[in-house]
Structure formats: structure tokens, C-alpha cells
Amino acid sequence: MATKGKAPAKAPFERHGLTDEQLVEILRIMLMHRTLEARGFQLNRQGKIPFASAGEGHEGVQAGAALAFKRGSDVLVPYYRDLGLDLGIGLTPYEVLLSLFARKADHSGGRQFPHHYASKRLGLHSISSVLAAQVPHAVGAAYAMKYRNESGRAVLVTFGEGSTSEGEWHEGMNFAAVHKLPIVFLCENNEWAISTPADKQMANPNVADRAVGYGMPGVVVNGFDPIAVYAAVKEAMERARSGGGPTLVEAKCYRFLAHTTDDDDRTYRSREEVERRRQDDPVPNFERLLVEQGVLSPEGLESLKRSVLAEANDATDRAEAMPYPAPEDLYTHVYADSYQPWR
Numbered sequence: 531m532a533t534k535g536k537a538p539a540k541a542p543f544e545r546h547g548l549t550d551e552q553l554v555e556i557l558r559i560m561l562m563h564r565t566l567e568a569r570g571f572q573l574n575r576q577g578k579i580p581f582a583s584a585g586e587g588h589e590g591v592q593a594g595a596a597l598a599f600k601r602g603s604d605v606l607v608p609y610y611r612d613l614g615l616d617l618g619i620g621l622t623p624y625e626v627l628l629s630l631f632a633r634k635a636d637h638s639g640g641r642q643f644p645h646h647y648a649s650k651r652l653g654l655h656s657i658s659s660v661l662a663a664q665v666p667h668a669v670g671a672a673y674a675m676k677y678r679n680e681s682g683r684a685v686l687v688t689f690g691e692g693s694t695s696e697g698e699w700h701e702g703m704n705f706a707a708v709h710k711l712p713i714v715f716l717c718e719n720n721e722w723a724i725s726t727p728a729d730k731q732m733a734n735p736n737v738a739d740r741a742v743g744y745g746m747p748g749v750v751v752n753g754f755d756p757i758a759v760y761a762a763v764k765e766a767m768e769r770a771r772s773g774g775g776p777t778l779v780e781a782k783c784y785r786f787l788a789h790t791t792d793d794d795d796r797t798y799r800s801r802e803e804v805e806r807r808r809q810d811d812p813v814p815n816f817e818r819l820l821v822e823q824g825v826l827s828p829e830g831l832e833s834l835k836r837s838v839l840a841e842a843n844d845a846t847d848r849a850e851a852m853p854y855p856a857p858e859d860l861y862t863h864v865y866a867d868s869y870q871p872w873r
């Protein structure tokens with residue numbers, strides 16, 4: 531595939547109107563994303579949690595896109611690999627750890643799959659593990675906004691490139707374009723759908739090229755560059771909010787770790803490939819950029835990293851100390867009233 535193994539050439543520093551504080555906030559989200567994901571893998575290997583997924587390589591896409599989301603009015607319909615996007619719109623590390631530990635204080639009472647967050651407070655839609663099922667959900671939310679004349683609001687829906695092979699993805703794209711709905715489709719193309727490489731998924735290397743077939747704009751952006759992602763998603767969200775209809779944005783990135791803690795990626799891709807792609811790692815590259823551009827001092831960077839780690843450690847300790855749900859709560863919210871099927 532044309533773009534495989536290569537990030538687009540390095541552009542000169544362009545901050546797209548972002549202040550120093552916003553640039554540092556993007557880096558803080560990227561660092562927290564990476565720290566909490568490493569924590570998930572550690573806790574799994576310690577036998578303390580059953581499962582965690584991994585978005586290493588997606589940090590730039592997600593922290594950049596999160597900044598283009600308008601808190602309090604936009605709606606986010608993410609997928610399971612979007613920890614950084616969820617943190618970026620306001621999910622707390624403590625909420626993340628409650629989900630991983632499946633504690634009673636978790637938003638779903640410890641019942642949902644790990645990393646499947648939902649928050650009415652944040653406009654964060656409940657996540658579905660069924661690939662592309664979130665697309666019709668998101669399109670429905672966008673249709674409701676249009677039906678109710680709620681201008682100034684938009685939906686951001688995300689998915690991997692593998693999910694674009696699902697019928698629901700195509701149906702959602704078509705319906706959104708026909709009805710000119712306020713929605714942005716953000717594809718996080720990490721080149722792998724578990725063990726299926728992107729060139730076995732589709733003959734055209736650009737998911738974004740499909741947009742023209744539905745009658746909406748499609749753009750490709752370097753997913754290792756959070757500022758470029760911010761700019762592309764912001765423009766698309768503004769078009770959606772102002773009645774201009776949907777956009778498909780494809781952010782090219784890479785998955786550095788296994789699909790989840792249950793996957794062994796050595797069975798389908800070489801260590802050399804992963805090692806080679808590490809040169810595009812958005813986290814150290816963005817750290818370096820902010821220091822080079824004088825946005826952060828080297829001491830400021832170290833202090834930011836220390837505070838992220840301290841917050842992650844505190845969230846881990848607090849969540850681990852919380853109780854599990856009681857066994858007798860199993861049917862709460864499943865059957866009406868206090869009906870218990872075994873009685």
C-alpha cells in the first residue's frame with residue numbers, strides 16, 4: 531500500500547491557533563493515555579484485571595481530535611481503542627481504573643467490558659464491541675440533532691480501518707450524506723485489524739477516498755501529528771455544526787502493541803516492522819517538538835511526566851481499594867423491580 535511504512539514528510543511548525551497551554555494539554559493527554567494503557571497491561575500480567583486494550587501509536591490522533599470536540603454540546607461515539615479521546619473530553623483516570631478493575635463504583639457497576647465507557651455528563655455514548663455498530667448509533671444521534679434543529683452541535687464517531695468493511699459503516703455513511711447530517715467520521719487507520727493487514731482489507735489504501743462515492747468530503751491526515759489532526763477534525767466539526775454536512779477524516783497511524791492483552795502479535799507481524807515504525811512514535815516526537823519550539827522547558831516536561839504518573843498511581847490505588855459489586859446485584863437493572871429469576 532502506498533503509505534505503508536511512511537509518515538508524510540515533516541511540515542514546518544504550524545500551531546493552528548493553539549496556545550501554549552493547549553499544546554501542553556495535548557501532550558498531557560497523550561502521556562496519560564500511554565501511562566494508563568501500560569498500567570492496564572501491567573495489572574493484567576499481575577493477574578489483577580482480566581483484560582485491557584492498547585492504543586499505543588494512536589495518542590496523536592486522539593489527543594488532537596479531543597481538542598476539536600466542544601464539551602457540553604457535541605456528542606462522542608467512540609470505539610474500544612479510544613482511551614485518549616475519552617480522557618481528552620474529560621473522563622478521569624479514576625473512572626478508567628474503576629472500569630479496568632470492574633468495581634461497583636464504575637459507571638456500569640462493574641458489568642461492562644473494560645474500556646467501554648459511557649458518560650451522560652460528557653456526551654460520551656456507550657461503546658459497542660460489535661465493529662461498526664456505533665456508526666448507525668452515531669448517525670441516529672446526528673439525525674436527532676438535525677430533526678430538533680439543534681444547530682451548533684455535532685457528533686464525532688470513530689472506528690478502525692477494518693470496521694469500514696462492515697455494511698453498517700457504508701449504510702451510516704450514505705444516510706448521513708443523503709440527509710446532510712452534523713457528523714464527522716474519524717477513521718484511525720493503524721494498518722492492522724487484529725491479524726488482517728490493511729492491504730488484505732481493501733484494494734484502495736485510502737479509506738478517505740471512499741467519501742466521494744457518498745457525496746461528502748474525505749481528507750487524509752498524518753495521525754502521528756496531533757496538531758494536524760486537531761486542524762482537520764476542527765474544520766470538519768465546524769462544517770458539521772454549521773449545517774455543511776458530514777466529512778470523513780482518515781488519520782494514518784500504527785498500532786505498536788498487540789491488539790489487546792489477549793493477543794500475541796508476533797504470530798502475524800515481524801519485530802522488525804514494529805521496530806521500524808517506532809520512529810514515528812507520536813509521544814517522544816511531540817515531547818521533542820514542544821521543547822524545541824520553546825513551548826515547554828526540559829524541566830517543565832519532566833515535571834509534567836511526574837505529575838501524570840502520580841495521578842495514574844493515585845487513581846490505581848483508589849480504584850483497587852474499592853469493593854466489587856455484590857453477587858446479589860447481578861440482576862439489578864436487568865429485570866423490573868426486584869424480580870429474581872431463581873425464586
Ligand SMILES: Cc1ncc(C[n+]2csc(CCOP(=O)(O)OP(=O)(O)O)c2C)c(N)n1
Pocket residue numbers: 611659660661689690691692693694720722723724789
Ligand atoms: C462484527 C464484528 N466482527 C468481528 C469482531 C472481532 N474483532 C474485534 S476487534 C477486530 C479488529 C478491528 O479492526 P479495526 O476496525 O481496524 O480497529 P483496530 O482494532 O485495529 O483499532 C475484530 C475483527 C467484532 N468485534 N465485531
